[in-house]
Amino acid sequence: MPELPEVETVAKALNRDLVGRIMDSASAISKLRLPFEADETTARLRGRRVRSVRRRAKYLIVDFEDADCVALMIHLGMTGSLRVEAADIARHPHDRAALLFADGDELRFSDARRFGFMQLIDLPCRDGLPAALDKLGPEPLERRFTGDTLAVRAAGRSCAVKVFVMDQSVVVGVGNIYASEALHAAGVDPRRSAASLSAEEWGAVVREIKAVLRRAIKSGGSTIRDYRGVDGSEGRFQRELRIYGKAGKPCPVCGSDIETVRLGGRSTFYCRRCQT
DNA sequence: AACACGTCCTGAGCGC
DNA sequence: TGCGCTCAGGACGTGT
DSSP: OHHHHHHHHHHHHHHHHHTTBBEEEEESSOOTOOEEEEEEHHHHHTOBBEEEEEETEEEEEETTTTOOOEEEEEOOTEEEEEEEETTTOOOOOEEEEEEEEHHHHHHEEEEEOOEEEEEEEEOSSSSSSGGGGTTTTOTTTTTTTHHHEEEHHHHHOOOOHHHHHHOOTTTTOOOOOHHHHHHHHHOOTTTTBGOOHHHHHHHHHHHHHHHHHHHHHTOOOOSSSOOTTTTSOOOOOGGGGGSSOTTTSSSSTTOOOOOEEEEETTEEOOOTTTTT
């Protein structure tokens, strides 16, 4: 399930592979739950050169030269992946959409569970972001994202701290895997209410969110099951996960059994002894 | 406003 | 072997 490190890894790869290519046409291989207007995309982007690929939260935004008010926005959902390969190579069974470039290569969007999407979006200005992303919170790796800012936001919030840090209007990019990992590293019980954390605890949570995301980016993200890089490779950070998916196994810090609980409808992993 | 919960979707894993 | 069931979850919508 792609979170910030996985989307960042894909964005970096696409900046190497896609920038400078000239768009030819778009095709929707399956329209089901993929709000992708292939004909309009072709009409508005044919002949345009890819200028850059950006990441905002878990969204990818492909910008084109001389197309200042329109861009392509992609969300990988849970099982989405992108590949760049020659158009004459056989497509995969879960390929949903493709962008053909003038050089004969295609960007292919594959998504088994169809939670992802790829859509043409209007931008308010060059380098702007679509209005749909207005409600997103700060990027966790920005300097201005601090424990103090979270402590202020958390005042009066009764929801579980894990649910709170996964709220994309609070901070973006933190999903189920890295939320569990960061709270374990910070020693904070994920079931506690957001309002109950001290300023020091928020400092630790923010520090560990930044640390785990940075380390995961360096490892090319985590492949639990479906995630793949643009070249088809798996991430390497799953080997370094300390708590996510480890129910019943010993905590790497104290050896206690790792426990699991559902918070906000998501599996949550924690150590009763290390996280208080 | 905040929060709980339902919805979308299908492959993997499991019990029988 | 194969069937049917449950689980996985990011974003969004709805009801309270």
